Amino acid sequence: MGTYYITTPIYYVNGEPHIGHAYTTIAADVAARVKRLSGHDVLFLTGTDEHGINIARVAERHGTSPQAWADRIAEQFRGLWRLLNISNDDFIRTTEPRHRRVVQHIFERLLAQGDIYRGTYEGWYCPSCESYYPENELGSGHTCPIHTGRTLEWTAEDGYLFRLSKYRDWLLQYIETHPTAVAPEGPRSEVLSLLRSGLKDIAVSRATFTWGVPVPSDPKHVVYVWIDALTNYITAAGFLDDPEKFRRYWPADVHLVGKEIVRFHAVIWPIVLHAAGIPVPKQTFAHGWLTFGGQKFSKSLGTVIDPAALSREIAAESGAEVGVAVDALRYFLLREIPFGADGDFSKPALIHRFNADLANDYGNLLNRTLPILERHFQGQIPARGPETGADVALRDAAARAAAALEPAIDRLDFRGALEEIWTVLSAGNKYLDGEAPWRSVADGRVDRAGTVLYNTLEAVRVATVLLSPWLPTATARAWAQLGLESTPASQRLADAVRWGQLPPGRRVRAGQPIFPRIEPTRAPGAAARPKRRGTSDDAGRRATAAAPPPPAGAAEGGTPVGTISIDDFKKVELKVADVLEAKRVAGADKLLELRIRIGSETRSLAAGIAQHYTPESLVGRKIIVVANLEARRVRGVESQGMLLAASHDGRVALLSVDGDVPSGAPVS
Ligand code: ME8
Numbered sequence: 001m002g003t004y005y006i007t008t009p010i011y012y013v014n015g016e017p018h019i020g021h022a023y024t025t026i027a028a029d030v031a032a033r034v035k036r037l038s039g040h041d042v043l044f045l046t047g048t049d050e051h052g053i054n055i056a057r058v059a060e061r062h063g064t065s066p067q068a069w070a071d072r073i074a075e076q077f078r079g080l081w082r083l084l085n086i087s088n089d090d091f092i093r094t095t096e097p098r099h100r101r102v103v104q105h106i107f108e109r110l111l112a113q114g115d116i117y118r119g120t121y122e123g124w125y126c127p128s129c130e131s132y133y134p135e136n137e138l139g140s141g142h143t144c145p146i147h148t149g150r151t152l153e154w155t156a157e158d159g160y161l162f163r164l165s166k167y168r169d170w171l172l173q174y175i176e177t178h179p180t181a182v183a184p185e186g187p188r189s190e191v192l193s194l195l196r197s198g199l200k201d202i203a204v205s206r207a208t209f210t211w212g213v214p215v216p217s218d219p220k221h222v223v224y225v226w227i228d229a230l231t232n233y234i235t236a237a238g239f240l241d242d243p244e245k246f247r248r249y250w251p252a253d254v255h256l257v258g259k260e261i262v263r264f265h266a267v268i269w270p271i272v273l274h275a276a277g278i279p280v281p282k283q284t285f286a287h288g289w290l291t292f293g294g295q296k297f298s299k300s301l302g303t304v305i306d307p308a309a310l311s312r313e314i315a316a317e318s319g320a321e322v323g324v325a326v327d328a329l330r331y332f333l334l335r336e337i338p339f340g341a342d343g344d345f346s347k348p349a350l351i352h353r354f355n356a357d358l359a360n361d362y363g364n365l366l367n368r369t370l371p372i373l374e375r376h377f378q379g380q381i382p383a384r385g386p387e388t389g390a391d392v393a394l395r396d397a398a399a400r401a402a403a404a405l406e407p408a409i410d411r412l413d414f415r416g417a418l419e420e421i422w423t424v425l426s427a428g429n430k431y432l433d434g435e436a437p438w439r440s441v442a443d444g445r446v447d448r449a450g451t452v453l454y455n456t457l458e459a460v461r462v463a464t465v466l467l468s469p470w471l472p473t474a475t476a477r478a479w480a481q482l483g484l485e486s487t488p489a490s491q492r493l494a495d496a497v498r499w500g501q502l503p504p505g506r507r508v509r510a511g512q513p514i515f516p517r518i519e520p521t522r523a524p525g526a527a528a529r530p531k532r533r534g535t536s537d538d539a540g541r542r543a544t545a546a547a548p549p550p551p552a553g554a555a556e557g558g559t560p561v562g563t564i565s566i567d568d569f570k571k572v573e574l575k576v577a578d579v580l581e582a583k584r585v586a587g588a589d590k591l592l593e594l595r596i597r598i599g600s601e602t603r604s605l606a607a608g609i610a611q612h613y614t615p616e617s618l619v620g621r622k623i624i625v626v627a628n629l630e631a632r633r634v635r636g637v638e639s640q641g642m643l644l645a646a647s648h649d650g651r652v653a654l655l656s657v658d659g660d661v662p663s664g665a666p667v668s
Pocket of ligand 1: 008009010011012013019020021023024049229230231256257258259260261288289290291296297
């Protein structure tokens with residue numbers, strides 16, 4: 001078996017990790033785990049991108065040094081990856097000495113051979129992307145193509161440029177003749193058309209700030225943050241430190257990235273490598289965006305979901321352990337949205353998958369089988385008797401899913417792999433219904449009942465191995481309940497999926513259900529939403545998406561509408577929220593822009609209270625908001641909610657709660 005090197009982007013440390021970061025990292029983790037299961041020697045890398053003007057500015061705003069700030073956020077990323085059971089083999093930070101050395105080496109090599117040269121560069125620059133954009137890609141009013149509404153700065157710099165243009169023909173031909181070098185099709189076409197329209201040389205140094213890797217021969221300049229960042233992939237593979245390791249793992253099999261950064265990975269990066277005489281990665285795979293109410297999660301828009309808080313909520317609402325709730329999130333993200341496409345995140349849809357797929361289809365297959373064993377087989381795995389057609393069909397379904405797993409992951413088709421595994425679970429449930437071992441027992445055909453139970457548990461066992469990359473905690477529990485030793489993750493795929501390995505006579509250990517169903521009526525808050533809002537999945541999805549607006553004075557007055565029914569009132573979702581940040585809105589003297597937290601969600605909100613409250617007096621307060629109002633833009637501020645305030649005689653007073661109530665708590 002060969003090696004497999006997979007990477008995630010290294011994430012900027014300009015804010016806390018959110019579910020968008022978790023999405024890519026979970027996907028890479030599942031791929032890494034599948035490849036380990038199939039016997040590959042895997043190197044799975046993630047890390048943090050810590051240099052650049054943006055990070056320096058954020059640190060300054062928080063009154064700390066860029067390094068101290070980066071240390072803090074990098075630790076949050078590491079902590080989240082531990083919680084989410086991410087099995088990365090390395091975690092690279094661009095401020096590490098091992099990395100700085102490689103960046104300087106590459107820069108000086110390209111400079112020495114004339115591919116980096118002195119010159120002047122000017123153009124439209126987006127500081128959030130750390131990138132220049134050509135005029136024809138800008139939105140109206142010179143706005144960023146990625147950060148909607150952000151006006152770009154015309155920037156002119158004297159420094160070092162890299163001869164991207166020189167390698168255009170080579171790269172175009174390379175991508176044309178290597179159909180899987182950039183995937184899926186959308187990003188591949190984007191890269192090809194970019195290349196066909198021509199490449200300009202790019203600025204690769206900055207002299208207006210110092211937070212970066214200094215150019216060794218001219219330390220007034222720091223290396224452009226994207227050249228610095230991309231180089232992480234070879235640093236961690238041992239480029240300078242460990243040539244043997246580097247030969248083993250490089251070129252990388254897959255760089256997994258979000259689609260907004262495909263051009264850096266699929267244009268700049270291969271050209272840097274090729275120019276430096278280093279082989280290029282086998283594939284850059286750009287997945288789609290996770291959206292919330294149709295918008296990309298983003299720090300700048302103020303819509304982020306904290307995966308740790310979300311997992312804890314799911315654990316609390318279901319009674320499952322946090323590891324199992326984490327599994328559900330890992331499963332949901334890769335099952336619900338075809339990898340490559342955009343998809344909306346919604347908690348009701350997650351709860352639906354938890355109940356329908358995990359609790360019912362998977363968990364229940366085990367839970368329906370073990371009690372009969374306890375009652376009629378002394379809690380032991382029965383022996384198998386002769387095989388019938390139904391038995392063979394179940395065995396075949398398991399073999400097909402097992403054979404499909406690795407090829408699906410090689411295409412990064414997580415959803416396809418899961419659908420195959422689900423054919424085994426559906427077949428297992430149907431088999432159990434149809435073969436009804438409880439009837440065989442009643443009819444005195446105990447041997448046949450034993451065979452049916454044996455085969456059902458074999459189907460569960462094989463599915464458990466196949467699911468272990470998505471559900472590391474839950475499958476370890478199921479494995480133990482089957483009375484098996486070690487863990488499913490430590491199996492070798494080819495051996496483990498051979499039918500008939502459950503040892504007859506082995507004691508099973510029926511226990512609590514691994515996935516306790518989330519009952520909408522019992523669950524507080526969001527879990528109850530789909531019920532109140534209609535039963536279809538779609539209704540639930542739309543409803544969560546419906547992110548709310550503001551009150552430029554909306555709290556005041558109002559036209560009497562007569563009485564409303566209690567059901568009308570129940571449509572309004574009132575929640576306690578924490579105010580995280582508050583600031584004035586330029587050009588709107590009544591308006592404040594707030595960042596608030598409602599349970600695990602962070603949102604932005606416009607509030608017409610600037611003449612009554614200073615921004616500083618609001619931070620840290622608990623307020624009451626209408627959480628399910630449609631999102632709206634007010635003077636350029638995205639508002640996803642409305643705060644409540646009382647008004648009288650031109651005075652305004654915010655509603656608050658009397659006592660220590662956590663954010664996200666419902667108000668009724
Ligand atoms: O771009 N949906 O870092 P970053 C899906 N430092 N994926 C998302 C997402 C969303 N809504 N939001 C973020 C950078 N991501 C650079 C990378 S690599 C050499 C340097 C994921 O913190 C996705 O993988 O902005 C995206 O590409 C990445 O986070 C961007 O993270």
